[in-house]
Amino acid sequence: MKSTTEVGVLPKERAPQPRVKAGRSVREQGKATPWLFLAPYLVLFIGFVLLPIVFGAWISLHTWDYTMPVHPFVGLDNYIELMQPGSIAFENFWNSMKATGIFTLFSVPLLLTIPLAVALLMAKNFPGRNFFRAVYFAPYVLGVAVVAILWRYLLDSNIGLVNYYLGLLGLPDDIAWTTSTPAAWVALIGVTVWWTLGFNAVIYLAALQDIPAELYEAARMDGANGWNQFIHVTLPGLRPVLIFVTMITLIASANMFGQSYLMTQGGPGRETRTAIYQIAETGLRNFQMGSAAAMSYVLTLFLMVLSIILFWLFREKKESRK
Amino acid sequence: MTQLTDRPAQTEDRPVQRRPVNRGRKILRIVILGIVALIFISPVIFMIVTSFKTRGDATSIPPSWLPIPFTLQAYEAILSPQSSTPVLRWFFNSMVAALLNSALVVITASLAAYPLARMNFKGKNVVFGIIVATLLVPPVILVIPNYLIVSDLGWLNSLIAIIVPTAASAFGVFFMRQFFIALPVDLEEAARLDGANRLLIFTRIVLPLAKPALATLALLAFLTNWNDFLWPVYVLFSPEVQTLPAGLSTLQGANSVRYDLLMAGAVVASIPVLVIFVFLQRFIIEGVSRSGVKG
Numbered sequence: 001m002k003s004t005t006e007v008g009v010l011p012k013e014r015a016p017q018p019r020v021k022a023g024r025s026v027r028e029q030g031k032a033t034p035w036l037f038l039a040p041y042l043v044l045f046i047g048f049v050l051l052p053i054v055f056g057a058w059i060s061l062h063t064w065d066y067t068m069p070v071h072p073f074v075g076l077d078n079y080i081e082l083m084q085p086g087s088i089a090f091e092n093f094w095n096s097m098k099a100t101g102i103f104t105l106f107s108v109p110l111l112l113t114i115p116l117a118v119a120l121l122m123a124k125n126f127p128g129r130n131f132f133r134a135v136y137f138a139p140y141v142l143g144v145a146v147v148a149i150l151w152r153y154l155l156d157s158n159i160g161l162v163n164y165y166l167g168l169l170g171l172p173d174d175i176a177w178t179t180s181t182p183a184a185w186v187a188l189i190g191v192t193v194w195w196t197l198g199f200n201a202v203i204y205l206a207a208l209q210d211i212p213a214e215l216y217e218a219a220r221m222d223g224a225n226g227w228n229q230f231i232h233v234t235l236p237g238l239r240p241v242l243i244f245v246t247m248i249t250l251i252a253s254a255n256m257f258g259q260s261y262l263m264t265q266g267g268p269g270r271e272t273r274t275a276i277y278q279i280a281e282t283g284l285r286n287f288q289m290g291s292a293a294a295m296s297y298v299l300t301l302f303l304m305v306l307s308i309i310l311f312w313l314f315r316e317k318k319e320s321r322k
Numbered sequence: 323m324t325q326l327t328d329r330p331a332q333t334e335d336r337p338v339q340r341r342p343v344n345r346g347r348k349i350l351r352i353v354i355l356g357i358v359a360l361i362f363i364s365p366v367i368f369m370i371v372t373s374f375k376t377r378g379d380a381t382s383i384p385p386s387w388l389p390i391p392f393t394l395q396a397y398e399a400i401l402s403p404q405s406s407t408p409v410l411r412w413f414f415n416s417m418v419a420a421l422l423n424s425a426l427v428v429i430t431a432s433l434a435a436y437p438l439a440r441m442n443f444k445g446k447n448v449v450f451g452i453i454v455a456t457l458l459v460p461p462v463i464l465v466i467p468n469y470l471i472v473s474d475l476g477w478l479n480s481l482i483a484i485i486v487p488t489a490a491s492a493f494g495v496f497f498m499r500q501f502f503i504a505l506p507v508d509l510e511e512a513a514r515l516d517g518a519n520r521l522l523i524f525t526r527i528v529l530p531l532a533k534p535a536l537a538t539l540a541l542l543a544f545l546t547n548w549n550d551f552l553w554p555v556y557v558l559f560s561p562e563v564q565t566l567p568a569g570l571s572t573l574q575g576a577n578s579v580r581y582d583l584l585m586a587g588a589v590v591a592s593i594p595v596l597v598i599f600v601f602l603q604r605f606i607i608e609g610v611s612r613s614g615v616k617g
Contacts, residue, residue: 033520034437038449041434044426044490049456052467059467066470126352134603135359138366141595141606143549145567146588149574150369153581159381161368194362199610206611251460258551262571276462276552283466284556293466300463307458 060293067287078294089282093295095270096278097302099260103274104253107189111249112242115197119204120234133205137198144195144258151191152178152263178264184272188259196252200245204238211237243314247307254303275299366592373397373586380582396586400573409587411562412569416548417594419484419565424543426485428536431494436524438495439502440510450499456492465552472557483557484565488547494539497609501535502528538609541602548595566591 060078064071081089122133139147154161155177167173177187215233224232235242257276260266266273273281275295283292367387372380373396374389380396400409437443438450468487469478477483505528513523529536554568564572570587573580599606 029441029443029520031443034441034443034446037437037520037524038434041430041490041495042449044430044486045453045456045492047490048468048471048487049459049464049490049492050452052464052471053456053459055467055471056463059470066473121355126348126355128352132355132359133607134599135363137603137607138363138596138599141545141549141599142366142592143545143567143595144551145549145570146369146591149570149584149588150365152574153372153584154365154368156581159383159385159581161385164383164385194365202607202611206608255460255462258567261551261555262574279462280465280552280556284469289466289470296463296466300460303460304458 056293057297059289060297062290063288064290064293065287066289071290074290078290079298081291082294082298089291089295092270092278092282093275093298096273096275097299099270099272100254100256100275100299102185103188103192103256103272104250106185107192107253107256108246108249110189110193111196111200111253112246114193115200115245116204116238118197118201119208120230122201122205123208133198133202136201139195140199142195145262147191147195148259148262151187151194155187155263179268181268181271184264184268188256188263188272191263192253192256192259196249200249203241203245207238207241208234239314243311246310246314250306250310251303254299369585369588369592372582373589375582377580377582380580380585396580396582397590400583400586400590406561407569407573407583407587408561409566409569409590412564412566413590415481415563416565416567416591419481420544420547422485423489423547424540426489427491427494427543428540430489431491431539432498432529432532432536433524435495435498435502436528439499440507441520450495453492453495457496465556469557478557479559479563481558481563481565484547484550484554488550488553491543494543497539498532498535501532505531534605537602538605541598541606542609544598545595545606 061073061075062071063074063077078089081087082093084090118136122129122136142150155163157163157174157176157179160177162177163173163175166175175183177183211234215237216229219229219233255276256274257280260272260274260277264272266277276299279292279295279299282295283289368385371387371389374392374394375386376391376393376395379386379389379391399405400407403410434453438446472478472483472487477486509527509531510523513527518526548565549567550565551567551571554565555571558564558568561569561572566587570584570591573584573587
């Protein structure tokens, strides 16, 4: 094992000297070479990622209806309107932000803890382990459209499986899962947890297997029981991955769209219409693209602030431990 | 005992130390896990069962877990060319879009990742830094401007809008770069001494070594594109250009909800991803889990 890595490293370290002296060394590449490799990607990246980020900010400073020939410049008016209580844009946008907030607040903790429990169960060796792992991951590959359509059927208030089995258990069997709150929130969050828990569990699982067994052994020698081992070995070992999982779960939850679009159509009223849903409808159905772009920047700002806070929180903990 | 160097084996040794209770407990645990897993996956089973039911049976109470009488009515209805919901067409559209998008992602990302992993040049860190930074940008910010860009290119309501704009995968570049960095450099060195040029080295030596990573990236890109929902819903409007997820959502919008048809459509939409998953889940799951460890 050792020899292969060293062979890999040595030529690399030796090479720079001849390269600097002999200009025609094989290590030398034309100045254009790296850029030719990068070019196809950069065309797409600049055209459909970098340019849109700047262009979106520009759009947000205009009244921009793409079906109209003129797009008057309005400065920060779109943003001001979003901050002005009483305006239609204000009501719609902050209602949708509230919906996204509610969804995120409940789904993120569940999507951090339940997959961890699943991963801890899967981390132990038993026959069929890979099969179980695949079962829990399977809903994720189905995609949001299939999952939402399937669950809308199962959650149908009259003929759905869920209400039928609730009735068998002696519980209320007429819950309007998709047309009343808070039931709609339970449905949206529950379905999302079912759909994506395998994704987070798989990431946890890989991280669990990277924690050296010697640490557990040492903890046991010190008389640590299962719970103590979890607190003092497992959790600290998972910390870097925990940050990653928290971030991607947070971003995914804040971007929730398909579940609401397909299961509740944003209803009842507009209670479950999320921010993304609102932005898409404002910009791409009503063609108020300036306002929609402004909304997307405000949402992004929220997410960035939240990410920074999270990073800071995780870092604090790490330092205080040492 | 022979596997002392094998780390997973060591972890597995732990329960063995408490030998007496082991057997019964182990079996009990697997039975419980099995039951939980069965309940967990039962919605998917019910979806498949319902797709083979008659229209009436699909909404009968109590629900039946067996499609008796067994019928292909729902499939015949949605797959017939005269259907107002051309599911076969959607399937074809989705397949073309996902295959081409995935190819584009793999080609552009691996080409871009190679110089970022192996060459020294001015601006390298800036380029890589910007690419990685966009991983943190929520995709919503791109929706409105990309709609206008796609419209200017004349791509609205056509499949190319689903294939090209989403192919700039920052994750793909990051993922492939990590893989290239981990490859031993000696083979490339030897080829360079033999006078091979960079492109030759890349296509003849690096890419063959990177097959597992390329397969993983291709699968993840395929799945993402196949399941993409928001973008196709707003960018494609005519029934004949829809992808499956976008098309299914219009099926649901019909005034009388036909659950038998919806479930058949959902099964058709799930077949490719489930087949891929069953046969290639190792690549998919490892790809996902590695993204976490490296992130």
